[in-house]
Amino acid sequence: MENKAHAIAAGAFVLGLIAAIIALVVWFTRDNTVRNIYELSTRDPVSGLQPQATVRYRGIAVGKVASIDFDPKVKGNVRVRITVDERVPLTTSSYATLSYQGVTGLAFIAIDDKGESQVALTPNNDDPPRIPLKPSVLAQLQDRGEAIINQIDEVTKKANTLLGDDNQKRIADALENIAQASASANQLTRSLDNTVKNGLNPTLATLPPLVDRTRDTMASLKTAAGDVSRVANNFNGTVNRLNAKDGPIDRLGDGTKSLAQAVDSFNSATLPRVNRVAEDTSRAVRRLGRAADGINDNPQSLLFGSGGVVAGPGEPGFSAPAVAPARP
Known part of the structure; x- marks a missing residue:
């Protein structure tokens, strides 16, 4: 009887310890944050997005992805329900995009606001309001990929035409003319x-x-x-x-x-x-x-010119000037 009593006491102690540990875990992991439900609807693929993925508002974690399913209101769209902290200042101009973390391929919801409106978005968990989900940069690149490829192909053709044999000969002739x-x-x-x-x-x-x-x-x-x-x-x-x-x-x-x-x-x-x-x-x-x-x-010659020099008094050839007759 004594051994059985010790066994019961030991079992009760273990059960009490497990219950205390569970209570501590619940205490430390409890979340008293009040979150509101919002919906996102998009026709673009949401590859890499999983339930419980992070929702960020301008880089700050403010919620989680609650569920991902098909949109019953818009045929062919994907509906994503998210829970967001009620303290986040969402307005009617707020919008969401699908972003990716590094090279892991894991996606998260990024919410931002243009600041065009100051009207707060009224939450309603029974009929959650919808936040526009805009295409991400990767989605835009995929949409424009075909047009970009066509433009690259056209540029390649023009480059081949420009560098053709005839044009190369013309360029060589022009360089030769410049050298000449x-x-x-x-x-x-x-x-x-x-x-x-x-x-x-x-x-x-x-x-x-x-x-x-x-x-x-x-x-x-x-x-x-x-x-x-x-x-x-x-x-x-x-x-x-x-x-x-x-x-x-x-x-x-x-x-x-x-x-x-x-x-x-x-x-x-x-x-x-x-x-x-x-x-x-x-x-x-x-x-x-x-x-x-x-x-x-x-x-x-500067004074008398280039002619002969007139003889002066005492020189050969000198002749005295005629004397004028005296007046009466």
Whole structure:
């Protein structure tokens, strides 16, 4: 009898312990949240969505999927019933989409609100209100997949046409024409450089000696009368302006550089004109050199001209001017 009493006591203790554990589990897992029932109806597939799937409002878990079945009100649609915490501020502009968690393929209901309406959605568990279920991004991609494939096919055909043999030949010919045009431009540049070197550079080279001779001539005329001195000063001023920075000589050099940079604007008729200008400039310089040599040899020519010099008193050939008769 004593052993049986111990066995009964042990059994009663085990049963009491199990009951206490169950009570604790129920206590800790109890949910006092009040949830309202809402319905979703869609014609799109709800693959991956299972009962007890999470319902999220802007990323926050607010409920569960209660059931998934066919919609008795709309033939061919799927009806999804969800339970949502009554504290969630659902309005008449709230909508739901089917989203997926990572790469697992498990789906959940995501609820969002555009904010277009401030009218609260009135719950009714006997006749639950419906929240629009919009197509997900994956569903939209599936719907537009055929159109996208057709567009890709059309683009591929156009690319094949563009890269056909005839077009490739045209592109090669165009590149060849561009290369020939570049070679012609380079040849024109070299011709222009040679013209400048052979035409203008010798002309410019003759100017410094001419300037030096002109300076010597001016030095010899400083002892002449006031008019000759004024002419010499003016001539010196002209020489200084020629040699000044940004003066005619510098501008002529800059013009030569500009000619080398303006190759694209020259044509076949420009080079002969440049040659003629160079020849005229050379002739003008030679004439100016001869004039300077004449002035250097005969400075009096600036005052008395190029004719013979009249003999002065005591010189051979001098004749006294006639004396006018005296008046009565």
